[in-house]
Amino acid sequence: MTQALKPTLYIVATPIGNLNDITLRAIDTLKQVEFIAAEDTRHTRRLLSQFEIETSVISFHDYSSEESARKLLERIVNGENCALVSDAGTPLISDPGYRLVSLAPEYGVTVSPIPGACALIAGLSAAGLPSDRFCFEGFLPAKPLQRQKRLASLAGEERTLVFYEAPHRIEALLADMKMEFGEQREVVLGRELTKTFETITRGTLAELVDFTAADANQRRGEFVVMVAGEQAVKLFDDKVKETFALLNEELPPKKAAKIAAQIHGVNAKDIYQWSLTKNS
Template identity: 45%
Template sequence: MLINSDQRQPGSGILYVVATPIGNLADISQRALETLASVDWIAAEDTRHTKPLLQHFAIQQTLFSLHEHNEAERSEQLLVKLLAGENGALVSDAGTPLINDPGFVLVKKLRQAGVAVVPIPGPSAVITALSAAGLPTDSFRYMGFLPARSNKRKLELQALLETTATLVFYESPHRVLDTLSDLLEVFGAERELAVARELTKQYEQFVSGSLQEVNEFFQANSGKVRGEFVLMLQGAQLQQEERASSEFDPWINAMLQQNLPVKQISEVISLALSVKKKQVYQRVLELKDAAFE
């Protein structure tokens, strides 16, 4: 089913998906404030969290709860309102809605019904943490919260061993020490890890180093285990480099003998073996230079 946002249901309203601060209220955008003040109602993950935010900015609005336990039923009710021409906003407790928060059921239903859904961008813990972590961000994989039980958690982590993208997880304070121990067991002591907590708040903290170092730091500083955590794990970079030298060379040499351009060789091998083109390109240059020595 093709869904085109240009084909809007006549007379219907708009749902604005509004990002709200993850800690520092000054991070809210002017556009977000204007939107929240102008709509007919706001659907909130927890109205008890949203009321203080609106009161802080002197915004009075009708609130509806929309959480994982009532999302299906509430989505039907909100769809009726939007089809009648009302405008609404969707917010989560903090950050960007739908990113590990409710809203998927509602947004999908509205788009299928031809109701406009407009994002109002703003804070997101994933992006905020990555921007200051010092880990590669050209490719990252957001995994949300890991399973609560250690055996299931380790199984999920083991499936990610060969992932070359930076891995991003959310974790709660009462489980983070166990999760750090499982990361160490599965990925080994040397893989780099960055941990962010209390993002945008007074006691914001970033701790980075090897998995061994970070694990030892938090195990020894249990007083720092407060607030919500973002764990960012380096991808399998070393494994990929070893593979480049051992497996790519026959392909590269064969294509160099055919006098194919370096760029074309890199593109073909990158596509065929699902590796980064930049990495292959560097190896092609090395072998080409060696052939002319």
């Protein structure tokens, strides 16, 4: 690791499951900083032991006070470079650290990212959903009414939606999504990514609700839930909709969508997906 020219706070990504996903640069950084600020010191010490890293570790988490953050930054200003880590993945991505990083410029402390594993990106890369534009919502509210309200506000979002969820709420989340987004909306469920029992399951919300209800094993572990964006009605003008409706009176939806697409020069899959949403 090159010696920093200024006091530096390193934001170090750690594995989300498979320990081999740690980067060489992360190991080098964790060995050479003066101390490590960790979400859970016991968890982090197990990781450090695996890679024979003997750097001292202090606790820093969501409940740490602003005073604790300032004391940590003062240590950096006084010449002790620090690495911030969370329990898994990239710090600040639905993990602690925002307060610390936001205060760093006040102290003249450089913030340097050491990139690596991130459940959000790992899940999205394997989902097969559009990823040129996406919307990360992290963990939704635990209370049902608040969660449903948030989902209702996202129902018309055209970008791929990405959520994190814990095992004890996954069934409720999928049921609320089915209610707010429609049962035919496409969803990909990434469970225990990079771990021994990793599963990536694709289907409609109706199918995934039934799938998780039928198998208790599919309700265990940590989840990345990725939902296809709404097929916006504005993609099609009234003539396209009218043509599809007339054809659909005599033909199955897929056939009607194919012919309507040929007539108007639009995508048949988009028309078909729109029709499913309309009828859900």
